[in-house]
Amino acid sequence: MKAFARLLDRLVLTPSRNGKLTLLVDYFRQTPDPDRGYALAALTDGLDIKGVKPALLKELVLERMDPILFQYSYDYVGDLAETISLVWEPQALEAADEENLESLSKIVERLQRLGRNETRSVMRDLFDRLDTSERFALIKLVTGGLRIGVSSRLTKQALALFGDKDVVDIESLWHGLTPPYTELFAWLENWVEKPILSTPAIFHSVMLSTPIEDRDLPNLDPNDFAAEWKWDGIRVQLSCSGGKSRLYSRSGDEISGAFPDIIEAAKFEGVIDGELLVGGTSRTNAPTRTFSDLQQRLNRKTVTAKMLEDFPVFIRAYDILFDGDVDVRPETFLTRRERLSALVEQQEPRRFDLSPLVSFSSWAQLEQLRSAPPDPVIEGVMLKRLDSSYQAGRAKGPWFKWKRDPMNADAVLMYAQRGHGKRSSYYSDFTFGVWTAIPGEGDVLVPVGKAYFGFTDEELEVLDRFVRNNTVERFGPVRSLRAEPEHGFVVEVAFEGLARSTRHKSGIAMRFPRIARLRQDKLPKDADRLETLVAML
Incomplete structure (x- = not known):
């Protein structure tokens, strides 16, 4: 488990594609079966561990921690796995137990055999046994949301480099093989001939534009x-x-x-x-x-x-x-x-x-x-x-x-939330709205979309500073921002299209919105109105 945890830590801190490939190739070369196969499944979203949900993990933490303190911690860190791995206080184990730390494959196989009523006690026991990095890796493993900047395609490219094979050949085999992929690794290391799949109707790599x-x-x-x-x-x-x-x-x-x-x-x-x-x-x-x-x-x-x-x-x-x-x-x-x-x-x-x-x-x-x-x-x-x-x-x-050229609209920031990964210390997820008239209330802002990209690192600093200085309410990790006709933050939003939406108070939602420009030259009262977007729709 330590090797897998160390791999995730290093992948998170390695920004370059070639650097990530090197880390993956080294891991596959140095790690024995079946650990590397289960790691491969986790990296390609192919690991199925049922019964371990984020809600259960929160409940375990709250057995040992004040809920308000945990919520503040989660709000600050921005990532559930990282928060739990940091705040968990292990109970003392006997010496024999401390030495009996399990491998990745043993942990995965143990979790896959669990009955519904066993999950809580087993996860509590594992949290006590593992160190901070290992707890982080375990939570990422069981929840299936790694978010470490490694795609399935990049992982398969690493396999191709590791075995000196064509990535197309690997992808042609992919859906006919299952974790822990011992047959695949045997072929990559030239111990056996290329596997012949018994499963018909396999996937073939697509051509992209x-x-x-x-x-x-x-x-x-x-x-x-x-x-x-x-x-x-x-x-x-x-x-x-x-x-x-x-x-x-x-x-x-x-x-x-x-x-x-x-x-x-x-x-x-x-x-x-x-x-x-x-x-x-x-x-x-x-x-x-x-x-x-x-x-x-x-x-x-x-x-x-x-x-x-x-x-x-x-x-x-x-x-x-x-x-x-x-x-x-x-x-x-x-x-x-x-x-x-x-x-x-x-x-x-x-x-x-x-x-x-x-x-x-x-x-x-x-x-x-x-x-x-x-x-x-x-x-x-x-x-x-x-x-x-x-x-x-x-x-x-x-x-x-x-x-087609994207549509554009000027909208006002209404809510903000911390990002994940390297953005976990910044407010980088924004909900924005446009004006509309409501009988008895006058002009109000109604949400039309949410975006978390499109801005530079320098612009993120500006947005984050505005959020911290203009928060009017908090709803867990979400901050409600000051947004008045004469005071607020206007952004130009580019989007691919509009659709009717029953989930939004405005009745519409943007498709693929992104923040195209910060419009600090505009007051919120000058932002677009809902009627304009309805006309576009």
Whole structure:
């Protein structure tokens, strides 16, 4: 456990990507099985430990600490795992117990065997046995929220460096293997041949685009590219093999359980790439619905019959990786599209359609189309070289994304909360609002969004200072800020779109908001009004 705790500590304090890769490779090289396999599962969000919830951890701390003092501590530190690991006061153990500190694998396997009534006593015992860093690592482990600046993709890249293998090969195996990955590590160390998966319908690394920049267009010939609309859904991969179908997100997480209607409708052998959307396909002439409707189905393991009826989903297909068992990724975009078109035509019309091409002859013409697309669910255009093969990763040149310019509004800061990780000592999460008239109350601010990025470190210092000097109320870790027509803080917020929302008093919510500028030149009374945003919607 000490080695895993030391790894997390060092990863948190290492900002560079190459530095994190070095730490991970060294850990995999120096740590035996099955500890390194369970660490790998934790780093890639693949460790399933049920029954240990944040609420239980708080209850354990409050058995030994005044609740008000704990709340102040949590408010100051900003991270639950770090707070508990620091404030926990272990009870004295007998000498034999002190020496009997457990390995990572023993702890994980012990927690996975726990009955519901055993969890509290086992976690209390572990907190007493472990030191501060180990307690921090344990809490991160059981709650599944590491937040240490290491993505699943980066961890797999570290595995590739460790074993001198192609990361694409690792990702192709990933969903056929389970923790503690002893077979995977045996292959990486060249003890065995590459594993042959018995599980069909595996995930394959997706091809990603790069944002178009102003200097790119003059160097590109419009005749070399096809254009497609960029739809506001989620990128998915549908893999069908041996009578089995699985739906994956772009990062390789299986989401089949939330979308059984897609799984049941898939009647082909192969792998396609597309956008998951709610509503009707172009083949049924029904409208496509907004991302907020799709959110009703996301992150669910099961869905009700009513949800299936109210939020029907479909895949708008735009590429094919395998046609049957034939790998067609080396073929050109146009050749693959012909194959994809033939495949989609054979599928259920309510569940599959083909992403249409956008006709254009110049970049100026395409820019006009991009700025005023025919459907509000469109967030820009995709550019794809006609001769491009399907390459895993984000190579610059074959595919570009050209999103619509973001919408902007001036809003007033209303609430603030501390950030996490390296921002845990700053107020960096902000809720903001706009003005509207309420009968009997006059003009009041109503929340329309929340953002925690978009500003520089210097601007964060300015925002943090304002929060500390202008707090009027506290609600646990949240501070309510002074926000009056003549006194407050105005920020320019950039966002991708707006949606109706029953959770917000304003009735609307911003999509992907970020703080674009600090408007210290404006008074709160000059910020935008709700009516302006409603008109945008």
